[in-house]
Amino acid sequence: MRNICFYFRIHQPLRLKRYRFFDIGQDHYYYDDFQTEDRIRQAVEQSYLVANRTIAEMIRSSNKKFKCAFAISGTTIEQLEQYAPEVIDSFKELLKTGGVEFMAQPYAYSLASVFDANEFERQIKFHADKLEELFGVRPTSFFNTELIYSDEIGEIVSRLGFKSILIDEAKHIMGWKSPNYVYSHPYISKLKLLVRNNKLSDDIAFRFSSLSITADQYIGWIAALPENEKIINIGLDYSSLGINQPAYTGIFEFLKALPYHAMEQQMGFTLPSEYTKKADTAENLTVTYPISWVGNDKDLTPWTGNDLQQEALAKLYAVSERVNLCSDKPLQHDWLMLQTSDHFRYMSHKDPYGTNFESPYDAFMNYMNILADFLERVDAQYPTSIDNEELNELLKTINNQEKEIEELEKEIKKLRARKAAKEV
Amino acid sequence: MKALMFGWEFPPHILGGLGTASYGLTKGMAMQPDMQITFVIPKPHGDEDQSFLKIMGACNVPVVWKENSWEHVSHRLGWIMQPDEYFGLRNGIRYDFRRIHTNDLGCIDFSGRYPDNLIEEISNYEAVASVLAHQLEFDIIHSHDWLTYPAGVFAKQISGKPLVIHVHATDFDRSRGQVNPTVYSIEKRGMDAADHIMTVSNLTRNIVIEKYHQDPRKVTTVHNAVEPLPDVETFTKTQRQDKIVTFLGRITMQKGPEYFVEAAHRVLQKTDGVRFVMAGSGDMMNAMIDLVAKRGIADRFHFTGFLKGRQVHEMLAESDVYIMPSVSEPFGISPLEAMQVGTPTIISKQSGCAEILNHAIKTDYWDIDAMADAIYSIVKNPAMYKSLRELGTDEVNNIKWYDAGLKVRAIYDGVIGRNH
Numbered sequence: 001m002r003n004i005c006f007y008f009r010i011h012q013p014l015r016l017k018r019y020r021f022f023d024i025g026q027d028h029y030y031y032d033d034f035q036t037e038d039r040i041r042q043a044v045e046q047s048y049l050v051a052n053r054t055i056a057e058m059i060r061s062s063n064k065k066f067k068c069a070f071a072i073s074g075t076t077i078e079q080l081e082q083y084a085p086e087v088i089d090s091f092k093e094l095l096k097t098g099g100v101e102f103m104a105q106p107y108a109y110s111l112a113s114v115f116d117a118n119e120f121e122r123q124i125k126f127h128a129d130k131l132e133e134l135f136g137v138r139p140t141s142f143f144n145t146e147l148i149y150s151d152e153i154g155e156i157v158s159r160l161g162f163k164s165i166l167i168d169e170a171k172h173i174m175g176w177k178s179p180n181y182v183y184s185h186p187y188i189s190k191l192k193l194l195v196r197n198n199k200l201s202d203d204i205a206f207r208f209s210s211l212s213i214t215a216d217q218y219i220g221w222i223a224a225l226p227e228n229e230k231i232i233n234i235g236l237d238y239s240s241l242g243i244n245q246p247a248y249t250g251i252f253e254f255l256k257a258l259p260y261h262a263m264e265q266q267m268g269f270t271l272p273s274e275y276t277k278k279a280d281t282a283e284n285l286t287v288t289y290p291i292s293w294v295g296n297d298k299d300l301t302p303w304t305g306n307d308l309q310q311e312a313l314a315k316l317y318a319v320s321e322r323v324n325l326c327s328d329k330p331l332q333h334d335w336l337m338l339q340t341s342d343h344f345r346y347m348s349h350k351d352p353y354g355t356n357f358e359s360p361y362d363a364f365m366n367y368m369n370i371l372a373d374f375l376e377r378v379d380a381q382y383p384t385s386i387d388n389e390e391l392n393e394l395l396k397t398i399n400n401q402e403k404e405i406e407e408l409e410k411e412i413k414k415l416r417a418r419k420a421a422k423e424v
Numbered sequence: 425m426k427a428l429m430f431g432w433e434f435p436p437h438i439l440g441g442l443g444t445a446s447y448g449l450t451k452g453m454a455m456q457p458d459m460q461i462t463f464v465i466p467k468p469h470g471d472e473d474q475s476f477l478k479i480m481g482a483c484n485v486p487v488v489w490k491e492n493s494w495e496h497v498s499h500r501l502g503w504i505m506q507p508d509e510y511f512g513l514r515n516g517i518r519y520d521f522r523r524i525h526t527n528d529l530g531c532i533d534f535s536g537r538y539p540d541n542l543i544e545e546i547s548n549y550e551a552v553a554s555v556l557a558h559q560l561e562f563d564i565i566h567s568h569d570w571l572t573y574p575a576g577v578f579a580k581q582i583s584g585k586p587l588v589i590h591v592h593a594t595d596f597d598r599s600r601g602q603v604n605p606t607v608y609s610i611e612k613r614g615m616d617a618a619d620h621i622m623t624v625s626n627l628t629r630n631i632v633i634e635k636y637h638q639d640p641r642k643v644t645t646v647h648n649a650v651e652p653l654p655d656v657e658t659f660t661k662t663q664r665q666d667k668i669v670t671f672l673g674r675i676t677m678q679k680g681p682e683y684f685v686e687a688a689h690r691v692l693q694k695t696d697g698v699r700f701v702m703a704g705s706g707d708m709m710n711a712m713i714d715l716v717a718k719r720g721i722a723d724r725f726h727f728t729g730f731l732k733g734r735q736v737h738e739m740l741a742e743s744d745v746y747i748m749p750s751v752s753e754p755f756g757i758s759p760l761e762a763m764q765v766g767t768p769t770i771i772s773k774q775s776g777c778a779e780i781l782n783h784a785i786k787t788d789y790w791d792i793d794a795m796a797d798a799i800y801s802i803v804k805n806p807a808m809y810k811s812l813r814e815l816g817t818d819e820v821n822n823i824k825w826y827d828a829g830l831k832v833r834a835i836y837d838g839v840i841g842r843n844h
Contacts, residue, residue, distance in 0.1 A: 020794075020797045021800040022690065022693065022796070024694075306811065307811045308807050308808065310807070311805065311806070311807030311808075349782075349815070359786070361801075361808065361812070364805075365785075365798060365808070368808075369797070369801070
């Protein structure tokens, strides 16, 4: 039986406010809440709520045959909690149907997978904790920021216990190979790779209304694929339902009709974690340099392609260890928020998708001013004049001292008590 | 295609940007194989580059019939033009211009500058145009800037050939809105009579449409370009402890020098290791010196006075940032010159060149916070400096006069086709 695996990326960038260099050291709040709220509310009203209702109906009408997975970034969960808690409730409802899965990813929708393996692990755990706290489930399949993937990333993800990871159909990796099989990591065979079908995904996200695609046509395309291609992975940005393809195009009616036509053609629906358990793998896929799901080149250049981006990323990740030594909560939160990949995308000359800045230079200036303030705060906690190892030693000493003092104090108390007892 | 162009300046003797633009454009157009350009200026010095066009001096064109021997004409004008040409042009005198003061050859003495009796010179130029229009062969008339519009209009009336005018600036740019009615009427009459109007930016195009009430279909933007510097490698940057931020241009209201001083003040409040230079002269220079003193930044703010020729490029090349906070700039060539020598630039959004530059920082002229922020960022972030320097140089090297020339040619072909 052929299976369709639908999954949706849910992420809205956190807008940074206009931050001038004379604010450095004066103002430690970096965000434009008005813009952030405006964006998330728009996404919620035009897309997320309607789409959630549609999916609930699809699950019900297909007698729970329809299934799909979600990848919600940690930063977006925070935004939803603050500005649209009804969406969280709506996801809880969906989860009860049993047809829905949440996937793991780095909390801040960051590029940590490429720049800082330790930070990457920390964020994955943090994100999984957040999901568990909200929805009571721990994710088992993995969706990296912008579907960034390489063998190295696969290795880390596998070490953390994930069995499957989603990747994109990059021409230079796949060659003649079809995305419609399950592949595996070149030297960790238990890690399965699910390859997004570019054409069928983009048909919905970008070409749905211009080609006036109907549900039976779409399922017909899938049915016409060679017999032995068993898994079709359709990955979309959730807001393409309702924003890129507005409700009036009939996108939601199209979705509602999909399960019926799929079942008519003997097709099922599946989840990333579910399918990889039972499927046979076709082959290994070797990915030496990281790929992503953006643009024609499917590489990292939209975030790391120019000098500005590399400078910003280098300065940011240089303090990773120090920040993680800190116990200052606001500082750690800012650390996450400043890692979101969108900030670097806006500095791209080539593809600054979704930017709210006038130019890549403008985005860079603003970010670097904020980063300068952030670094000063980190420096105030742990001066850069002390190197990391020395710092670790010092911290150990301080912590040990605390323990020792505690013990000594206990002893003093004991002695005093004894003395008091004697006097009586 | 033969074009008769009326201009006011031509290098090497230039007073403003008009001469540079006239030179670049004609040189770019001359690369089209069938293009013949006769460029009229009031007073040539004889050392103009005539390899790609013919320069005609209005001061050597007779407007009043005087009997002269061939020898006398040869003696007087031989150094700059053929005596036969003089006699040929003399046959084109059809009107009585004896009211104008002329010399022994029947020619008018032009200053070729911007004298107090500018309006009189403009109308004398018109008289010269009438002689040329009768005697020369051409397919199209092209007038550069308002000083030459009346000449172009008169030549059109006589010859019946189409007229295009090239708006390098309007009086609205020069005066921050306080227009001189005489100048405005000359500009407006020229635009009304023209078959097509070319503007150096969309900013100027909008002014022409809105303030001079021209039909938008008749107005096309042809952005200026910049001539490649032949000796670009000779301009080098000396290693210094302090970063240098430069303003270079006329210190007048139009150029927004006070915003530069205020931005400098902002930057110096937060950081040292930066010096500011205001190069050029103008009627606001003393006021700027006062302002610098009042802000208490005179130890880090320097005035150089007027720079010319090679000094301009040297100053630009030595700078870490070039800034042009113009309040209203029809195009503005100097940021492109700064980028040629690899200097990052900050320009106001109210400048025409902002429309074609990506690798320059753009701010509103009044937004001193944004300006200060940009200065700070370039001097403090090597990545920012490097990006702007490298990508900016690439960008400016691809802005070519040849391409601007092709656009002008397309407009020529359009108006000539319409007239036949």
